Amino acid sequence: QDKPQLAFVVNAASDFWKLAEAGVKKAQGELPGYELQFRYPAQGTAALQNALMDDLVAAGTDAIMISSADPKNSIDAFNRVAAQVPLFTTDSDAPASKRIAYLGSSNTLAGVQAGEIAVAAMPKGGKCMGFVGFLGADNAIERIAGFRKAVEGSGIELADVRGDDVDFARARSNVDDVLAANPDITCMVGFYSYNPPKIYEALQAAGKLGAITVIAFDEDPITLGAVREGKFAGTVVQDPYQWGYQGMHLMAKYLEGDKSGVPADGLIIVPTKVINASNVDAFEAELKERIGG
Amino acid sequence: MHKKDLGLAVLIIIVGAVVYLRNPLFLSPINLGNTANLIGLFGLFAIGQGFVIMTGGIDLSVGSMIALLGVIFVDMVGKFGVPWPVAILVVIAIGTLLGLAHGILITKLRMQPFVVTLCGLLIYRGVARGYTGEATAGFPFGAHYPALEWLTIGRSFGVPHSFYAMIIIGVVCWFLLHRSVFGRHLQAVGKNEDAARYSGIRTGFVITAAYVICAVLTAVAAVYFAMFTRSVQPSSHGNFYELYAIAAAVLGGFSLRGGEGSIIGVVLGAVLLQELQNLVNLLGIPSSLNFAVMGAVILSGVLADQQFNRYRAKRRAANAIRVLNRKGSTPRQAPATTDEIG
Amino acid sequence: MHKKDLGLAVLIIIVGAVVYLRNPLFLSPINLGNTANLIGLFGLFAIGQGFVIMTGGIDLSVGSMIALLGVIFVDMVGKFGVPWPVAILVVIAIGTLLGLAHGILITKLRMQPFVVTLCGLLIYRGVARGYTGEATAGFPFGAHYPALEWLTIGRSFGVPHSFYAMIIIGVVCWFLLHRSVFGRHLQAVGKNEDAARYSGIRTGFVITAAYVICAVLTAVAAVYFAMFTRSVQPSSHGNFYELYAIAAAVLGGFSLRGGEGSIIGVVLGAVLLQELQNLVNLLGIPSSLNFAVMGAVILSGVLADQQFNRYRAKRRAANAIRVLNRKGSTPRQAPATTDEIG
């Protein structure tokens, strides 16, 4: 094993990370002197991720970039790893740890952007219901908080957020149940990438597509289709492709001794974008090109 | 209907009544339809699990099988354009083969069902994840398969077709388990495999058949689930569903030691589980308490049912003695005072 | 060491050798230390599960119990400043109570172990999630508890203390199960509860004690896990761990019908499971295939072991005949030679 190894560890299996993987693949083509790995943990728990990192270090990996399921509480594990190899965070940060830098978006800002979509779409206010995978996960908490902050005083209220533990059937039936039990709901927010498609299908089945304002996160094909059709008010997308692509270059440079890529505050923010009917086609074309290439 | 089933039905009605009083929308057609759909989905493979548990075995692989077959089905139909009836047949054929493999490993190679199907749980999900490379298998946006959708997620008279499917399959399975020669053999094998073999029953065949039935029903459920979620994320799709199925069967009166249980029971078990899921959303209980509520209701329900039955058995025995004492002259002493001891 | 245990040990060594040949870092002190730590953590509650399985029962609640007790422990120490020895005692006390509750529900109220502990699985996690409101329980930043950390995540001579803990508890449990009167009674109860009762064994007490032992060891494991992860996310912490524990026990030769199994076996089972996890990471197998590899190795290992044993038994029988035919001229008149066979 002569080539230095760089690893990108994600928090759970999901399509979202396919884009990051595409970015890593692109980077691999440009970094022939390195061996790039893209690792999914067996399950989305911090304990398994940290064990995975320990194993990677033991197996001779030279630098790691991780999207932790629970960064706040993995600080010791991070420090343990960071003592041996350069460690970067992505997607969700642990600023108190000895990680070298964070590369990713700000979930709070993304939540604010979603709230702004809602405010624009519902000038008269409304009552929203949120749907998410893990209620306790950092990215969920930050997005929800950002959304709440943005809609404050606009007459829009986020009544409750239902969790589904990433069980798609349950994600769908949560929407069904809300439609049955809360007829006063006028807007729905899907915080995880698979939530908006479930909202779309439930609304379609109930014949309420268009009647309820939907604000989405991420770029599931169904979400984008609904945005194009105008059935969804808009979606907030991150840029995981860049995380993978830039992240690998960042680590490679760092190992070569070039530390100019790391800003003083250690935060490299890749901005999130609002996608609505006006820019959805361009965005989708870009996506296709990236995954295809 | 057995007494056990009756107890469960009463529990379902009581829970339903309580929920209705707190939120009358519980009985709204929309909500009933949604719940019926889920009952249909979960009921399908819970019935299958019932056959396996009847043999004294267990099938831990159903959740993973639903994920693997779901991925295969969605990919065949959505990606490779295989006509959906062919895709369904392929999925059922794969299910049959997997069930056959379980059965043969258990009967011919004498492995423990728990081990075999635990390995199935690990392998099938692993294969599904490896095959898609962790990606979600989904239909392209806007893709429509009217006939398939009518069959799986359509409704007639407001009742979802998944529910009809469960009812039809349930009725067939009821005849199979409770009225057919095969069903009798299955029960005998579950209660005492040796005695069944000494009576000329092909125990290996019977047990294997149970695993095949379970896998085939699971394959059917996998198609329904895939159409319901319209996309299958291999790492999470169907997670823990084996526990649901086993719980439905056990609630419905199946004994994990084998030989006991009824189709009506397992269907009622599936109904109760879905009712409890529904209740949490309808009453606006925080999602985090979902599981706690479910566990508490199951525990108290089973407990109440059991204590009631024990009380009844005691009363009957006491009655028999009383009748006896009244008939015969007076026994030496008045033992009536000791009645409570038994 | 039993023959069964030996087979498992051989499997562990073979797998280890294969991994080592493909990546020599497998035997590096760092990797061995990390794996030993995980073996210690999982071994602790797998041993507890062994006691329960010995009675013919099952404890599905351990994963949730690890989450609930982990949350309580972290909150007590990190948030309310309870001295850690007190917190450990409280956690063990709660574990004891939960185990007692399981035991009493099963023995006094005659509920099925599967139902009771399934409800435990649902309720404990639900309570943990409800109590924290889905938030992760963690220690404040920079908080350090030198003595507690030394005890739980510290190492001596490169070996993590969790591993020592597992070994010490394992030895105690070995004596308890294989050399003590209680252990003997436990084996009898597991094989035939009625007959054990007829022999004057307090079956209710013995079974309850098994659940208490399981819960107490799980409570100890919960503390180690909480210190290892340093934070407990109630919705995912310890998920599926009951399956790990049961799988370790079953791999280690425990029968789910009760009455059979050894402590050495369950520890080896835990070792194999962790070795398989480690293997996937070390060999750079896509993590998505993690489970598939694990399942395939377990399946083939158990299968090989079983077939090998059957082959040996057959060979022995064949040999016996050959010896006989050589010795006695006509076997009919030479039954005296049969002594060796017995």
Add this chain to the structure above:
Amino acid sequence: MTTKADRKRPLLVLESISKAYPGVVALSNVSMSVMAGEVLALIGENGAGKSTLMKILGGVVQPSSGHIIVDDVRCDRFLVTESQSAGIAFVHQELNVFDNLDVAANMFLGREIRSGFLGLLDEKAMRAAAEPLLRRVGAMFRPDTPVADLSLAERQLLEIAKALSIKAGVIIMDEPTSSLTLSETKTLMKVIADLKAEGIAVIYISHRLSEIEECADRVFALRDGKAAGELSQFEINHDAMIRMMIGRDLNSLYAPPARPAGEAVLSLRAVRTGAKPWALVDFDIHYGEILGVAGLVGAGRTELAEAIFGIGTILEGEIMLAGKPFRAASPRDAIEAGVYLVPEDRKRTGLVLESAICENICLADLGAVSRNGFVSQNLVKERAEDQRTKLAIRTTDVMRNTAELSGGNQQKVVLGKWLSMRPVLIIFDEPTRGIDVASKVEIYRLMRALADTGVGVMMISSDMEEVIGVSDRIVVLREGAIAGSLSRSQFSEHNVLKLAVGAIRKTNA
């Protein structure tokens, strides 16, 4: 009028004991007392309540009403531990051994010998203590043998030895000899005499009346759960006991053989079985003949029967059934060819205990009670009712759980399963184990009737009286091989025993 006048007060008194199960009254107002140093025989038909009464004494079952008085102390609650501390030892009818433990561990279960300050098990001491007890009951296995390797009879010996290991004032033996052959039974009789001399009371339950005549000081009979009378030592004889048990006389136990036997229905030539591969087996069973198979415990009779029935392997040799080569690979093959087996262990292999009686009766022939693959509950019941009347199975309803029947009635259910079909050859392995006299007569009559219709009947039995009384011809097995064959004129206990233990060489086959 017990043997000695100085036996003042009873050790144990049962006072108006009643026991009701849901729907069944097993005992009503039975009172009984036991004196020190007496052998009290408890007799009664199957289902009379003998085992239930003893289970109450053993603390295993709680009476619905009544009292137990031990040493003048009146107990309202009598659990197993109380029973044990009152000095009561129990050999259960349904064997209660643990096949995951070894012999010594079984023997001392609940009363383990401990050593060291930790109180750990002292295996050595237990094995040493077990050795003489095993020898005393004539067992040939060692204390460290796993019980899984013991045959039914050997397990029964273990249970007896276990009871002896308890320092007991009263030993209850519920059909201890049901699987034993003559020699072990003789040993047991000697053990009982010794116990009696030590002043220990023995409550002895058996359906073998000759044993009772030999050892009992007093006989207590139950009928339909009620006390039916007592016999003092000098009144004990077959007829009196039968009269008390069933309320009428039985003229003769054994029907005479009818016509001469026909051709061979089953013939074995130079057959070796996987279980006893060193032994060659040759014999014929003829149409219309009852062939008795005798031998000591462990002689391999059961194994031979099972090998013919398709369980266990046949290594080599030739088997002809009705003139055609026959080799059953599974019981199903055997059953399809008309070869049936009534196994010796009804609990494990004979019955699905947790099923209804009618289910068990129809289990092997569900095709006959179904239409288009669906079982007709009416036909099932009809067939079961038919067998119930034919075999006088004592139950209120054929829908009841088989486990609720008394041991003897359970055996009749096994018989009913096969008798409702069309046998060519039936192998009865200990057919009357645990069956009362009246039913035995019934079963003998049935066997004879089967033989008379041309069926071949092979009867393995450890009951010498029965082998001699019922068989048309006897073959004796020793170490798995045929030690000899006896024709009716040669029948005697002496001759059978001689062949079984190998004292004489084999006569003509």
